[in-house]
Amino acid sequence: xxxxxxxxxxxxxxxxxxxxxxxxxxxxxxxxxxxxxxxxxxxxxxxxxxxxxxxxxxxxxxxxxxxxxxxxxxxxxxxxxxxxxxxxxxxxxxxxxxxxxxxxxxxxxxxxxxxxxxxxxxxxxxxxxxxxxxxxxxxxxxxxxxxxxxxxxxxxxxxxxxxxxxxxxxxxxxxxxxxxxxxxxxxxxxxxxxxxxxxxxxxxxxxxxxxxxxxxxxxxxxxxxxxxxxxxxxxxxxxxxxxxxxxxxxxxxxxxxxxxxxxxxxxxxxxxxxxxxxxxxxxxxxxxxxxxxxxxxxxxxxxxxxxxxxxxxxxxxxxxxxxxxxxxxxxxxxxxxxxxxxxxxxxxxxxxxxxxxxxxxxxxxxxxxxxxxxxxxxxxxxxxxxxxxxxxxxxxxxxxxxxxxxxxxxxxxxxxxxxxxxxxxxxxxxxxxxxxxxxxxxxxxxxxxxxxxxxxxxxxxxxxxxxxxxxxxxxxxxxxxxxxxxxxxxxxxxxxxxxxxxxxxxxxxxxxxxxxxxxxxxxxxxxxxxxxxxxxxxxxxxxxxxxxxxxxxxxxxxxxxxxxxxxxxx
Numbered sequence: 001x002x003x004x005x006x007x008x009x010x011x012x013x014x015x016x017x018x019x020x021x022x023x024x025x026x027x028x029x030x031x032x033x034x035x036x037x038x039x040x041x042x043x044x045x046x047x048x049x050x051x052x053x054x055x056x057x058x059x060x061x062x063x064x065x066x067x068x069x070x071x072x073x074x075x076x077x078x079x080x081x082x083x084x085x086x087x088x089x090x091x092x093x094x095x096x097x098x099x100x101x102x103x104x105x106x107x108x109x110x111x112x113x114x115x116x117x118x119x120x121x122x123x124x125x126x127x128x129x130x131x132x133x134x135x136x137x138x139x140x141x142x143x144x145x146x147x148x149x150x151x152x153x154x155x156x157x158x159x160x161x162x163x164x165x166x167x168x169x170x171x172x173x174x175x176x177x178x179x180x181x182x183x184x185x186x187x188x189x190x191x192x193x194x195x196x197x198x199x200x201x202x203x204x205x206x207x208x209x210x211x212x213x214x215x216x217x218x219x220x221x222x223x224x225x226x227x228x229x230x231x232x233x234x235x236x237x238x239x240x241x242x243x244x245x246x247x248x249x250x251x252x253x254x255x256x257x258x259x260x261x262x263x264x265x266x267x268x269x270x271x272x273x274x275x276x277x278x279x280x281x282x283x284x285x286x287x288x289x290x291x292x293x294x295x296x297x298x299x300x301x302x303x304x305x306x307x308x309x310x311x312x313x314x315x316x317x318x319x320x321x322x323x324x325x326x327x328x329x330x331x332x333x334x335x336x337x338x339x340x341x342x343x344x345x346x347x348x349x350x351x352x353x354x355x356x357x358x359x360x361x362x363x364x365x366x367x368x369x370x371x372x373x374x375x376x377x378x379x380x381x382x383x384x385x386x387x388x389x390x391x392x393x394x395x396x397x398x399x400x401x402x403x404x405x406x407x408x409x410x411x412x413x414x415x416x417x418x419x420x421x422x423x424x425x426x427x428x429x430x431x432x433x434x435x436x437x438x439x440x441x442x443x444x445x446x447x448x449x450x451x452x453x454x455x456x457x458x459x460x461x462x463x464x465x466x467x468x469x470x471x472x473x474x475x476x477x478x479x480x481x482x483x484x485x486x487x488x489x490x491x492x493x494x495x496x497x498x499x500x501x502x503x504x505x506x507x508x509x510x511x512x513x514x515x516x517x518x519x520x521x522x523x524x525x526x527x528x529x530x531x532x533x534x535x536x537x538x539x540x541x542x543x544x545x546x547x548x549x550x551x552x553x554x555x556x557x558x559x560x561x562x563x564x565x566x567x568x569x570x
Contacts, residue, residue, distance in 0.1 A: 001448055013038045016387035020057070025237045029299055030060055033075055034055035038058050051186075053347040054465050066108040066141055066212045066232055071121050073144070075238065077306045078289070083279055086292060086305060088272045093295040096278045097266035099306065100206040101288040103164070104551040107205070111223030113177060121368030123176045128169065131193055131202050132438045134366060138219045139226035140249070143209030144261075149202045153288050154513050154563040159201050162565050180489045193258060205261040206292065207250060209243060216249045237302035240293035250535070264291075270479045283309050310510035311559060313535075313551045314544060315339035316349050317505040318393060319495030320357070328499070329384055331377040334358070337540060338393070338495045339509060341523040341533070341550045346402060349501045350394050351492065352523035353535035355509060373542055376507075378379065379543045385426065388500035396532060397489035397521040404478065420482045424455040430480045436460045436467045484518065506547040512537035514556060515563040524553060524560065533560055 017034060021027045034056060056073050058064035066072055080086065087095050087372035104119040114134045116124040126132065129146075148156035164170065169186065171178055186192075191201045198447050209232050214226035220296065233243050244266065269275045279290045293300035321336040322329075334357040342350040355362075357380070358374045362423040404416045423429065435456065436443060447453070448461030460467065470476055516526065517534035524533030533556055 008233045009042065010038055011243045013041050013049065017041070017053050020054070021273040021404045025299055026061055029236055029302060029439075030056065034073060036076060051340075054143045059232065060509070061235050063232065063235065065230055066234060068108045068139070068141055068227075068230075069113065069115055070108075071117050072106065072141060072211050072234065074104070074106070074119055075303060077304045078203060079308070079366045081366050082275045083272060083292075086275065088275055091296060092301060093268070094270075094275065094292065095240065095244050095266050095268045095294075096275055096290055097208060097291045098266045098282055098285075099289040099308070100145040100208070100264055102145040102160045102206070105144045105146040105205060106211075107137075107140065107144055109134050109137050109142070111139060111227055116335075123171050125169070125176070125178045125183065126170055127177070128163065128186060129203055130187075130192075131197055131260060131459045132205065133260060133549050136259050136488075137261065138216075138322065139230060142205075142207050142213070143212040144205040144207045144212060145264075146203055147206050149204040149260075150200060151285055154515070156514075157288075158515065158563055158565045159304055160203065163197070163201060163203060174451070182379060182425075187413045191350070193454050199523050206264050207247060207261065208264045210250075211404065212248050213246055213250075216253075219253055234345065236297070237297065237299050238293075238403050240295045240304075244293070245318075249289050259383070279307055292418050302306040308510050308512065311343075311514060312541075313514075313556065314506050314547055314549070315341060315352060316501055316550050317350060317380075317383075317499050317507055318351055318391060318501070319498040320380070320494075321354070321495045322497065323358075325496045329381060331381055332373075334377050334380065336495075336505070337380075337546050339486060339540070340501075340537075341553065341556070343399075343523065343525075344553070346394075346399065346567060348392075348394055349504070350399065350522040350525070352521050352533055353509070353511070355507075355538055355540040357540070369539065373539075376540055376542055383505050383543060384497075384499070387505060388502065389497050391498040391500045393524050394499060395492055395493050396518075396520050396522045396525065397486050397533075399525045400482070400485045400489075400530070401499045403420065403525070403527045416482075419466065422462075423483075424459055426481070427456050427459075430476070430482050431469055432456060432460055433470060433476065436464060440468075478530070489520045504548060504550075506544040506550065508541045508544050509535075509538055510541055511535045513563065516560050519562075 014035075017038070018031055021031055034053065055070060056314055057064045059072065072467065080182070096217070101537060104122070108115045108117075115124060116126060118124070126134075131213050134240045139513060147513075148159040150156070168182055169178055177183075184390030187195065191197055197203070212230055212232045213233065215229035218226045218229045233239065247263045253257045254261050254263070267278055268276065275292070276439045282290045287348075289306060292305040292307070316339065319338040319339045320334060321338070322333050323335045324333060336357050337355050338351050339353050342348075343350050357373065357377055359377065360372050364373065365372050387469060401416050420429065423432065439447065443457075443461055445463050446461075448459075453461070470479070495503055512535035513535050515536075516529065516531040521532055521533050523536070526532065
């Protein structure tokens with residue numbers, strides 16, 4: 001969660017949350033798990049916070065059977081870089097599974113009502129997913145991932161994201177459904193036909209956990225009998241061995257009934273070598289990563305463990321962001337860095353992403369990441385001492401204009417930047433072009449030539465020689481994107497210190513998601529789509545003194561193309 005809470009507000013919320021907690025190992029563990037919800041509670045009433053926390057205490061610590069329909073707090077995973085830090089030995093149940101990439105889906109399947117929630121308690125409007133049939137599923141509170149049925153990892157995740165493209169498709173607080181008009185528009189939109197999604201956008205559920213479920217012996221019986229046999233699996237430390245036994249039975253049931261859902265692929269391992277082999281196998285398959293669960297009856301094995309897979313990219317250092325510009329260039333003052341890639345067409349290094357250099361930043365999830373970042377910061381300070389601290393940062397807007405000059409310059413000869421910067425507020429290129437085309441004769445006769453004329457008429461008159469040449473549809477479409485390009489480009493905050501690329505400093509970066517988007521970063525600019533590379537969840541790993549160039553566009557383009565949904569072109 002990225003919502004900022006002052007220390008005072010955080011302490012106040014904490015006092016309300018944990019006023020009834022003691023100091024037992026189980027209570028201390030649960031307290032740490034619930035800390036993450038503090039930002040969520042900033043707008044809640046005191047009694048609402050107390051009711052929620054009391055319920056979590058009862059189900060996790062006091063063996064209360066969960067109530068279907070009431071949200072259960074999820075246990076947070078531990079992130080590690082490799083299997084080296086994981087203990088696999090006799091007496092510890094260890095199971096590793098594929099990490100599915102989608103939206104968290106806490107399913108509450110009651111005989112009389114069905115609901116589902118995200119990790120942050122936001123309800124889904126299940127009417128948006130007609131391909132999901134919950135009627136044959138056992139009565140349960142299941143922990144699943146909403147994933148794309150056809151595509152894996154990022155290609156799949158981006159299609160899940162397309163099914164819920166923005167906030168209007170999420171119920172507002174206090175409701176469980178979206179507006180009927182919005183729903184009807186959605187169900188008759190471009191992603192669905194005849195009440196069902198297109199195959200490319202069909203969703204399914206991948207179960208990886210269970211909070212409570214009917215006794216398997218009742219799954220073929222009435223829903224009432226199932227509800228009466230509901231078994232809780234919420235107890236600390238979590239008995240993942242028992243959960244996996246239930247998941248195995250659920251997988252067989254789903255196959256037998258041909259239900260549009262599955263259980264994540266998993267394997268029980270006895271040795272670290274077996275674990276390492278399975279994790280590497282998932283990496284080669286191009287999956288998001290691996291999840292390891294363990295059970296020993298002790299709290300040292302109480303949390304699930306995640307190992308995520310990243311793409312490795314070599315990028316050039318274009319500049320650094322500082323905590324305080326006036327302070328010296330020290331490790332402690334390094335806040336972030338701007339990285340770039342070499343564009344062979346323009347023969348320039350173009351910015352591609354910002355990375356964190358603050359070792360206390362929220363992006364740091366593992367001890368290994370922090371250690372490598374501290375070493376990187378130390379090395380960067382030494383590298384920067386040898387570099388010329390001045391360099392040019394080309395923005396998305398700059399590259400857009402350069403392509404306009406090279407691709408369209410033979411058709412239109414003018415200073416595009418000046419022309420567009422002079423467009424009157426409230427107007428855009430297309431509306432002004434349309435106005436000119438409607439009244440060409442008027443502007444040829446002097447409309448807009450006087451100082452007293454409307455600003456839009458004066459702009460058209462001053463640029464009518466250009467507007468007269470704009471008849472090519474490709475040119476019109478390209479130039480019409482200027483305002484959006486400028487808006488996106490302005491989001492890029494330039495670093496306080498820029499670095500010359502005469503002798504490029506190469507950093508190795510790890511990137512979780514690469515696709516095309518309209519961003520302020522210019523690298524990978526495509527004049528056909530007006531999009532560039534979008535690096536999501538990226539961090540710098542180490543300095544590569546053995547390298548002098550960046551990863552080529554072709555390699556990154558292949559990844560971005562496969563991860564981008566419905567990339568439009570003119």
